[in-house]
Amino acid sequence: MESKLPKPPLKVGITGGIGSGKTTACRVFEALGIPVYYADDRAKWLMAHDEALLEKIKRIFGEDAYDKSGQLNRPYIARLAFGHQELLDQLNAAVHPAVGKDAEAWHEQQSGVPYTLKEAALLYESGSFEGLHAVIVVTAPQALRLERVMARDGVEEEAVRARMRKQMPEEEKARRADFLIHNDGAQSIVQQIHAIHQELKDRYDKI
Incomplete structure (x- = not known):
């Protein structure tokens, strides 16, 4: 009797505006054993x-x-x-x-995991969200995003705003998302990610 081949993992995207904290969120998913493709x-x-x-x-x-x-x-x-x-x-x-x-x-x-993550800043803008089973959007207040990027990259506020203008508005990304992670400093992103991780595992098990 032939053994049943394992199901391929789900394809999940993760995105968010500049300074939203996508990389931080991805590190948590990686700690849970989920492979991440950094586009x-x-x-x-x-x-x-x-x-x-x-x-x-x-x-x-x-x-x-x-x-x-x-x-x-x-x-x-x-x-x-x-x-x-x-x-x-x-x-x-x-x-x-x-x-x-x-x-x-x-x-x-990839194998032996319920899903993989594709991290991309321009996931929606490039059309690379097509073909994914779900998309996670990381959000944060604009003032906090500005502060983070200015400190991280050592650039002026207007330079950050110019980069923001080249991206889809965060509100539009959030509207399209299957899952949201609020990275505002007031809510635990680890708890939010654990909940999303469990939901995606449940979806995979039901295939």
Whole structure:
């Protein structure tokens, strides 16, 4: 008699506005044994190592997109991309599909867990929420988010606000979410995450 193959894990996304505390929440999930795919970190790796993506980036930004040692020229690309919406759109159109393919391959390698997490700042904006079984949104008051990012990155308030304006409003993300984590300092995010973790395990068991 053949043994029954284990069910593949659910695909769950986690996102939130800049300074909301996505990474902190992910660390708690990891402590619970849940593997996390960090899309932004992985995108940086792919931009330096995926040959097809490298060629697309060079076509968009020119040979100066990479230095003589082959390293991505991040300041150069950032200056051009964030100063020209058309170039930013072209960059996103090249990077997001590559990350999506990489994330799918990563997910298929995971087993023995009820779900995996895909962490991405632009989960909704990039369309990469499609195909997920659920999305978790981490929220925090804007004043607190500003304070956190200014302290973390050593930047002025207006620079943070400019980055916020390039993201979907947090209220819209919260409206679309299947689960919310309130990271406002008044509620325990560990307790909230444990409740979400149990709910996702229950969903997996019912498949």
